[in-house]
Amino acid sequence: MTALSLPALPPPLRTVLRAIVLALFAFAIFGPLLNLLLWAFAERWYFPNKLPLEFGLTFWYRVFQPRGNALASLGTSVWIAVLTVALSLAVAVPAGYALGRLKLPWRSAILLLFLLPQAVPNLPVYVNIAQVFYQIGLNGTILGVVLVHASHGLVLAVWIASAAFASVDVSLEEASRNLGASPWTCFRTVTLPLAAPGLIASAIFVFLESLDEFTGTYFVGVPDVTTLPLLMFNASMGGNYQIASITALLLLIPSIGFMLVVERFLKADVLAMVGR
Amino acid sequence: MTRSAQWLYGWLLLLPAAVLLALFTHYPAVATLWHSFRSTPRGSRASTFVGVDNYAQLVDDPIFWQSLTNNLWFAIGTIPLSITLALLMAVWVNGRIAGRGFLRLAYFTPTVLPMIAVANIWLFFYTPEYGLLEQITGAFGMPAHNWLGSKNSALAALMVVTVWKEAGFFMIFYLAALQQMSPQLAEAAAIEGASRAYFFRRVTLPLLMPTTLFVLVNAVINAFRLVDHVVVMTRGGPDNATELLLYYIYEIGFRFWDSAYAAALTMVLLLLLGVVALLQFWFLERKVHYQ
Numbered sequence: 001m002t003a004l005s006l007p008a009l010p011p012p013l014r015t016v017l018r019a020i021v022l023a024l025f026a027f028a029i030f031g032p033l034l035n036l037l038l039w040a041f042a043e044r045w046y047f048p049n050k051l052p053l054e055f056g057l058t059f060w061y062r063v064f065q066p067r068g069n070a071l072a073s074l075g076t077s078v079w080i081a082v083l084t085v086a087l088s089l090a091v092a093v094p095a096g097y098a099l100g101r102l103k104l105p106w107r108s109a110i111l112l113l114f115l116l117p118q119a120v121p122n123l124p125v126y127v128n129i130a131q132v133f134y135q136i137g138l139n140g141t142i143l144g145v146v147l148v149h150a151s152h153g154l155v156l157a158v159w160i161a162s163a164a165f166a167s168v169d170v171s172l173e174e175a176s177r178n179l180g181a182s183p184w185t186c187f188r189t190v191t192l193p194l195a196a197p198g199l200i201a202s203a204i205f206v207f208l209e210s211l212d213e214f215t216g217t218y219f220v221g222v223p224d225v226t227t228l229p230l231l232m233f234n235a236s237m238g239g240n241y242q243i244a245s246i247t248a249l250l251l252l253i254p255s256i257g258f259m260l261v262v263e264r265f266l267k268a269d270v271l272a273m274v275g276r
Numbered sequence: 277m278t279r280s281a282q283w284l285y286g287w288l289l290l291l292p293a294a295v296l297l298a299l300f301t302h303y304p305a306v307a308t309l310w311h312s313f314r315s316t317p318r319g320s321r322a323s324t325f326v327g328v329d330n331y332a333q334l335v336d337d338p339i340f341w342q343s344l345t346n347n348l349w350f351a352i353g354t355i356p357l358s359i360t361l362a363l364l365m366a367v368w369v370n371g372r373i374a375g376r377g378f379l380r381l382a383y384f385t386p387t388v389l390p391m392i393a394v395a396n397i398w399l400f401f402y403t404p405e406y407g408l409l410e411q412i413t414g415a416f417g418m419p420a421h422n423w424l425g426s427k428n429s430a431l432a433a434l435m436v437v438t439v440w441k442e443a444g445f446f447m448i449f450y451l452a453a454l455q456q457m458s459p460q461l462a463e464a465a466a467i468e469g470a471s472r473a474y475f476f477r478r479v480t481l482p483l484l485m486p487t488t489l490f491v492l493v494n495a496v497i498n499a500f501r502l503v504d505h506v507v508v509m510t511r512g513g514p515d516n517a518t519e520l521l522l523y524y525i526y527e528i529g530f531r532f533w534d535s536a537y538a539a540a541l542t543m544v545l546l547l548l549l550g551v552v553a554l555l556q557f558w559f560l561e562r563k564v565h566y567q
Contacts, residue, residue, distance in 0.1 A: 028440065029382050032401040035408040039400055095293035102286040103279075110290065117301040118494075120549075121501040121522050124542040127529055128304035151300035158293060212390030214504055229392045236396050236508065245400070248393040255388035260381075 039245035059242035070231060070247060077227040080142060081210040084149040088157045088206045093199065096161025097191075111162075117155050126219040133220055140224035148216040153206035160205065164198025165191065204258050211254060305546070311539035323536070330540035340541065342516050343524040346431060350520060351499035353435040354442070359491055361439065362446035363484070367476075369447070370454045380451075387444035395508035398437045399424075402509075424510055427517045434518055437505055442498060446491045453487040454480075489556070496552050500545060521545050 039045070040059075042052030063070040098104065099111060117125075129148060130139060138144035168191055176186045192199075214229040221227065226234075232247035312330055317323040334340050369380050386394065401409050404422040414420065423433045457480070465475040503522045506512060512519040512527065522545065529538035 026382070029386060031408055031412075032397045032440070033385070035400045036397045038408070045406070091292040091296055094289035098286040098289035102282055102289075104283060104286040113302075114293070114297065117297060118497065120301065120305050121503075121525075121542070121545060123501075123503060123522055123526055124308050124529075124538070125301055125304040127535070127538075128307050129300060132304075147296075147300060151296050154293060154296060208388065212392070214390065214392040229390055232396065233392060233508070236399070241400065244396055248389075248396055251390055251393050255390075256385065258388070 036245050036248055039241050040249055042242060059246060063243060063246050069226065070228075070243075070250070073226050073228045073231045074250065076142070076225060077211055077229075080145055080149065080225075080227060081207045083142070083146045084153055084210040085203050085207050087146060087150040088153045089161075089199070089203055092154055092157035092161050092202065095158050096163075096199075097165050097187075099158065100162035100165030101191075114155065114158050117152070122152065122215055126216050129216075130219040139220060140222070142225060145217055145221045145225050145227075148220050149210040149213055150206075152213070152216065153209050156209065157202045157206050160198055160202035161195070164195040164202070167198070168194040204261060208255060208258055212251065308539045308542050308546075311536055312543045314536055316534050316536040326536075330537050331544075333537060334540055334544065339516055339519060339524060343519040343521045346517070346519055347500060347521045349431060350435060350438075351496065353432065354438045354499055355492070355495045357435075358439045358443045359446060359488070359495060361443040362491065363450055365443065366447045366450035366454055367480075370451060383444040383447055385444070386441050387448070389441070391441065391502065391504040392508060394437060394441050395505040398433075398440075398505075399509050402433060425514055427514050430510055430514060430517045434505055434509065437509070438499075438502065442495065446495065449487050449491055450484065453484055457483060493553060493556060496556065497549060500549055521548075 038052060041055045041057070043056040043058055045052035095114070099107065099114070104110065126148065133139045133144050138147070172190055172194065173186055176190045177183070181189070211227075212229060213227075214233065217225065217227050217230055218233075221230070228247055228251055232244050232251070235241075235247060236244035311323075313325060313327060314323045315321075315326045315329070365383055369383065389397070401407055402423040404410060404425060405420065409423065410420060421429065423429050461479055461483075462475065465479060470478075500520075501522060503520065503526060506518055506520055506523040507526075510518040512523050521541070525538050525541045525545065528534050528541060
């Protein structure tokens with residue numbers, strides 16, 4: 001079932017064409033990343049040289065030196081992401097259950113209200129939040145950034161959680177209740193484990209969103225809370241391409257790691273329920 | 277559990293999430309509407325009610341119109357392309373081909389990268405004279421070109437970045453839907469002698485419509501709400517060629533500190549998104565087959 005099999009062409013030509021398409025794809029996807037790698041290991045590079053004049057690790061030492069702020073930013077980023085996941089899931093799991101399972105009046109209206117933030121551009125919202133936070137002293141605090149990240153991640157989390165709960169077979173719950181399980185036992189031992197892959201996936205999404213979030217942190221966290229994306233932005237704007245590249249690579253590691261995990265946890269049946 | 281008890285539990289379960297959302301998303305959005313009818317407070321002058329003055333200012337603002345046009349082109353340039361690519365990639369990766377796992381990983385990579393990192397990566401890639409792209413086009417004998425610095429290619433350059441980032445994300449959803457599809461359908465079609473293209477057009481595509489609707493809504497929204505790449509790569513230049521609506525709002529609000537006018541612009545953006553969303557639902561609802 002490949003859309004790119006071309007029956008009209010003779011086999012050798014087909015293979016060549018396919019190889020060309022594949023190569024173009026590979027270049028389109030990896031070309032920009034290759035450029036990033038070059039910058040990350042370049043000691044000196046300026047026009048008109050096609051490649052860096054010298055390769056080395058000087059900038060890596062600078063990033064990882066104990067007094068460098070990259071490690072501190074990484075710590076801040078991860079800490080904020082962990083808190084964001086905890087807060088989002090704490091409120092998204094009950095909400096997702098209610099939306100995915102219970103027959104509520106105006107369910108679709110509620111779902112719409114929960115989806116609406118996804119449609120609203122974040123920027124003006126952050127601007128208003130920043131003003132409010134400034135008045136109550138939450139600007140530039142970890143808590144402030146976590147609240148902003150959580151309210152953003154929450155939308156995705158509620159979405160996926162409700163899909164995950166909806167995809168759990170009701171008859172299994174009914175069977176456990178028939179055998180005398182209390183509602184709480186039934187939820188804890190049947191529903192929750194069955195929905196767990198979807199919930200873990202949503203936790204991972206929220207974690208990544210928080211780790212990568214830039215705009216909200218920029219408005220609410222500056223100048224006291226410096227996350228990795230902010231550090232990268234500052235380095236890049238300051239013309240410090242090596243530092244920016246290394247920071248980008250650091251950001252790539254958790255993303256790719258989690259992506260591998262997500263593929264395992266996010267089952268097709270849950271994803272197919274999203275948006276229904 | 278009686279019905280009313282279930283309702284009560286439902287509402288209680290929803291409450292924490294609703295409060296968080298209302299405080300940090302719904303309220304700020306509504307506050308924007310309120311600000312858009314008032315003047316910007318400056319120094320000793322407090323904000324006053326000015327009716328639709330902010331909106332009147334908007335009509336005569338050439339940069340607003342330019343950013344709106346830019347944004348429409350940006351949407352037209354990115355949405356169909358990224359959805360088509362996503363579908364093609366999903367169908368391709370769904371089949372049995374060598375190195376499938378590697379291909380999937382390759383497609384996911386741009387998606388999981390933060391937009392801010394993506395923007396940086398492409399900034400290097402597009403660098404005039406010694407960026408990788410310039411060197412490769414140069415090797416094929418093409419003339420040097422400043423992709424982000426020239427008026428007629430800057431917006432297209434941003435579109436490429438957006439498609440690069442988004443197609444993989446949409447592919448995940450197409451892939452999930454394809455894997456849900458029963459193989460019996462393909463077998464039945466094959467027995468009836470339907471060609472693969474015919475099967476794709478008449479069976480696969482219609483069955484993918486719910487996914488397409490979901491992906492399309494997301495794509496449209498993203499076309500209007502992404503701003504990180506503009507901030508990093510072009511800052512709206514050259515000569516406003518990449519001034520997207522949201523970036524213009526950012527400039528008005530944070531470079532010129534005219535929060536009231538920024539609020540009015542925001543309302544226009546929200547209205548635009550609302551209309552587009554309604555149109556999509558109205559138009560596509562008839563074409564969507566749920567199961």
